Amino acid sequence: MHLYLYEPRLERRQGLIDELNSARIHPVTIGAEFFRGDLAMLSREGHEARPFLLADLPDTPEIVARMRAAGARNPVLVLRDFRNSRAAAKMLDLGADDDLVVPLKSIELRSRINSITRRSHGHAAESVTIGEVTAYFDGRDPEVAGQRIKLSRREHAIFQQLALNACKVISKAAIYDAVYGMADEQPFDKVIDVYICKIRKKIDTAAPSGHQYIETVHGRGYKLAPADGDEGLSLPPALPALQEARAS
Structure with missing residues (x-):
């Protein structure tokens, strides 16, 4: 499984990459400039299957809102450092599919992504x-x-x-x-x-x-x-x- 990873903090990124690789999840790291491009391409057939894992940063709510406004149907999961119900609710209302608190085991993350992906294609069962x-x-x-x-x-x-x-x-x-x-x-x-x-x-x-x-x-x-x-x-x-x- 491949996913796009937005985590610009170098001290956090490598540990997260190692954890993802342990579950055969292969991240493609992206920066803020990715979201300043033409996000309409994400709505093309085939692109909607690639999940996005976004670190909770000041610009993350805007990123999620921009993706959904551009028609992107990709699974979007947000990772935050501390539980914050109000902030999580806002992120979900903007269009995120899940809002999680680290540390998170990659095996759980994989199952959450699979669940979101299959439901987006109309499959409720495993x-x-x-x-x-x-x-x-x-x-x-x-x-x-x-x-x-x-x-x-x-x-x-x-x-x-x-x-x-x-x-x-x-x-x-x-x-x-x-x-x-x-x-x-x-x-x-x-x-x-x-x-x-x-x-x-x-x-x-x-x-x-x-x-x-x-x-x-x-x-x-x-x-x-x-x-x-x-x-x-x-x-x-x-x-x-x-x-x-x-x-x-």
């Missing part, structure tokens, strides 16, 4: 089932017909974008931006195609039905979807109450 495929949003590898499918770190990041947008077409550019960052120039245009091919082969090999779950929609992108006639997305068996509520 997983979603598409035909024979069960995709998890908590970092676990997917399962096909009950069998775990081992994905590399990059394959997992790409599959996560397909799962978050299950039954919808997502463009190659959006996947690239979500996985590699906001790059207008893609150094290897076929890299997503290569990884999609590898993921597709692993899933198709394990699927008893032989259905090709990752569909290439020519000129538009890719879609993770069940076979025609199968039910669409379903909640995990552990949440029958939510299934009944959705059916009613």
Whole structure:
């Protein structure tokens, strides 16, 4: 998982980076000048998946307000040194998704980011089932017909974008931006195609039905979807109450 980290205080930054790396969260450090640029690009398809972790500084409320005014839907989490209910409430009202007090273990931060991300895509549960495929949003590898499918770190990041947008077409550019960052120039245009091919082969090999779950929609992108006639997305068996509520 990658995220953008705004922590200009050098004495705080490295310790935070070390803690994030311990949970396989890879921060891209940014400065105040980032937020003085064109933030409208954050609203482009694919960019909304990249979380922002912001230190609580005097300019942070303005930063959050500017991001939301520009249409950015990225998960935004604020880290503050001391509990301050009034300041936290203001930050949340401005558009932050979470307001946390340090020290914070990276494993908790990862789960909070996953929760915000999946809910922003309309997934309340920790997983979603598409035909024979069960995709998890908590970092676990997917399962096909009950069998775990081992994905590399990059394959997992790409599959996560397909799962978050299950039954919808997502463009190659959006996947690239979500996985590699906001790059207008893609150094290897076929890299997503290569990884999609590898993921597709692993899933198709394990699927008893032989259905090709990752569909290439020519000129538009890719879609993770069940076979025609199968039910669409379903909640995990552990949440029958939510299934009944959705059916009613």
